[in-house]
Amino acid sequence: MxxxxxxxxxxxxxxxxxxxxxxxxxxxxxxxxxxxxxxxxxGNRAGVLRPLPSLDDNRLARLTRAAFEYALSHLQALTAAGQPLRWGQTGVLHLARDERHAATQQRVVAEQSPPAGYLRWLDRTAASELAGWPLAGGGWWFAGGGWVDPAxxxxxxxxxxxxxxxxxxxxxxxxxxxxxxxxxxxxxxxxxxxxxxxxxxxxxxxxxxxxxxxxxxxRPARGQVSHLPAAAGSPPAIVVCRLGYVTPAIDGLRCAGASFAVDDDEAGLRAADHAENLARLELILPGYGRQLDAAGLDGRVGFRPLSxxxxxxxxxxxxxxxxxxxxxxxxxxxxxxxxxxxxxxxxxxxxxxxxxxxxxxxxxxxxxxxxxxxxxxxxxxxxxxxxxxxxxxxxxxxxxx
Ligand SMILES: Cc1cc2nc3c(=O)[nH]c(=O)nc-3n(C[C@H](O)[C@H](O)[C@H](O)COP(=O)(O)OP(=O)(O)OC[C@H]3O[C@@H](n4cnc5c(N)ncnc54)[C@H](O)[C@@H]3O)c2cc1C
The missing domain is CATH 3.50.50.60 (FAD/NAD(P)-binding domain)
Structure with missing residues (x-):
């Protein structure tokens, strides 16, 4: 053939x-x-690269681990080949949603003993120090994760x-x-x-x-990401997630997101979705977005192919x-x-x-x-x-x- x-x-x-x-x-x-x-x-400016462990190490956990490791070696190979790929291996802090989730995150680390370079649990103090921002709790730290400019x-x-x-x-x-x-x-x-x-x-x-x-x-799932103005070098310099995510400053902007709506085909930006993203941001970095006006934000809409x-x-x-x-x-x-x-x-x-x-x-x-x-x-x-x-x-x- x-x-x-x-x-x-x-x-x-x-x-x-x-x-x-x-x-x-x-x-x-x-x-x-x-x-x-x-x-x-x-086509977003940046998205997050990290796996998703689980207590029972289910298929999604095993697949995201394999995919995460394969993705890292692929990104490194493209970079070594001189391709102008934009990504940052800043690490990803995946904060627990609540106390119960924090206990589960800790059990995953205690029971599975992953290599520290792959996954560690950080308490609130250590997590806040790493983020350079006072956080509400601790979470998983994926030191090898980061952000990627997908285009x-x-x-x-x-x-x-x-x-x-x-x-x-x-x-x-x-x-x-x-x-x-x-x-x-x-x-x-x-x-x-x-x-x-x-x-x-x-x-x-x-x-x-x-x-x-x-x-x-x-099925298409509409997602809107918000672009937040950010001074170069301002904290956090890592990706932080909690029911959403915020990236480090990239070319003067952070990406914060993202809304999620199935079978919603509106291509234009919506202030209501920016407000939703700012509410998520409040859970991630308390106080960070309080001065921002949802109506004045820029962003991008995309349609995820959902299985x-x-x-x-x-x-x-x-x-x-x-x-x-x-x-x-x-x-x-x-x-x-x-x-x-x-x-x-x-x-x-x-x-x-x-x-x-x-x-x-x-x-x-x-x-x-x-x-x-x-x-x-x-x-x-x-x-x-x-x-x-x-x-x-x-x-x-x-x-x-
Ligand atoms: C707001 C948002 C935030 C996200 N954040 C993250 C994140 O943090 N981390 C992460 O891992 N993922 C993230 N994702 C998901 C990720 O972006 C998608 O899973 C991925 O981009 C899907 O890639 P794709 O190639 O399948 O689809 P697409 O990128 O949509 O590519 C499909 C292509 O097909 C073309 N096409 C369609 N129909 C035709 C046709 N009939 N003829 C010719 N061309 C056609 C389109 O023009 C398009 O270029 C996010 C997605 C969104 C929307």
Whole structure:
């Protein structure tokens, strides 16, 4: 088979998949309706990179740990390759929500004994000292975490292998079809944009516009981030989270966020959402935002591609049309797949964490090779999971997603 793939979407998902395949010698035709990479959800000035541990070390915890570590090595490799990536490994302080959560955070550290460079618990005094701000309580300290400018990561991914990635910007794919072993992507006026044996849908929730992917439970979740004026060198110089986040000052601004509303398509900024972000900020850095007027703030709106179980969707697209309604006992391995059609999607609120590992995993699925994660985690992100009998029954019965 010709080692040529089309990727629809030049955000974190598409650019990471393109980079990992190009590293293996593939040619990539990259299509995006925007004029440049990282113009969709991946266009915030900065977002947070950190894992999410849990007491039972569940799949989300294991996956975010693997993804966090993979992301760090990927960012370091891009930087070492001379790519003008913007990120800061400042550390991330994840404050406990309340007393109960603080006790859980401490138990996680006591019972799992993670390396101190990965995770430590800090009490209120130590946390406040680190933040340079009087905080309401303590929390987890991820010394290796930090902030990333996601659009710079998209650009770095796409530039890393030079001419291997051929971009087609300002082109919206309205229709795809599969003929003679090749996928073809067309504009609304019927113009052919690209043809290749492999097609990767990394176009966020818009993937559902294509009938072969319309069964996927992807939903857009609107998010608004607020930009707060901040003097260079002012505290905190680390990322601080508590039911939201605030970054260090980057080019004279901190990012504070973020609102979260499913199926809300308003693209413009809303003062009410800035006010919500300032309320979150009050929980994070008491007093910091009291002088700020929500009506006068700038910011950015994006639409996260949300997956119902908060795990990404990475792998071959299952052929829903070939699955008998009511068929029992089907496993992921037995699901029929659409030839040459793959997905890297559903990153929700964690695209910075997921994207590099998702790109690598997808490249392994397409090109062969051992994934960097355990088999049960590969299954956990398989897009076919939503077509397994138990899931279908729950959805048919109206179980909340
Ligand atoms: C306010 C906010 C705050 C966030 N904070 C964080 C954070 O702190 N940490 C973190 O890890 N994550 C964060 N995220 C989540 C992260 O940004 C997303 O998970 C990630 O950007 C999703 O990447 P993507 O490539 O799937 O989608 P996108 O970046 O939206 O990329 C999809 C691309 O597909 C293109 N496209 C769509 N349809 C078509 C079509 N038919 N034809 C051609 N092109 C098409 C779009 O133009 C777009 O460029 C945040 C998101 C938001 C909105």
């Amino acid at each position: 010709e080692r040529h793939a089309i990727v629809i979407g030049a955000g974190l998902a598409g650019s990471s998949a393109a980079e990992r395949l190009a590293a293996r010698g593939w040619r990539i035709s990259l299509i995006d309706r925007a004029a440049a990479p990282g113009e969709g959800a991946s 710079s990561l998209c650009r770095a991914n796409l530039a890393r292998h030079g001419a291997a990635v051929v971009p087609h910007y300002r082109r919206q794919v309205d229709r795809i079809d599969y003929e003679d072993g090749c996928w073809r992507c067309f504009t609304g006026s019927g113009e052919l944009i690209a043809t290749a044996p492999v097609l990767i849908l990394a176009n966020a929730s818009d993937a559902r516009r294509f009938p072969v992917a319309s069964h996927l439970p992807l 119902p179980d908060r795990l990404p969707m990475v792998g071959a697209v299952a052929d829903a049309a070939l699955i008998e309604p009511g068929s029992a006992g089907t496993s992921l391995g037995e699901l029929p797949r659409v030839p040459g059609l793959y997905l890297s999607n559903g990153f929700g609120a964690r695209g910075i964490v997921w994207s590099a590992l998702a790109g690598e995993l997808l490249a392994c699925r397409i090109d062969g090779g051992q994934p960097a994660i355990a088999a049960d985690l590969v299954d956990a992100v398989d897009p076919g999971r939503f077509l397994l009998p138990g899931r279908r029954q729950r959805r048919a019965a109206g179980t909340p997603r």
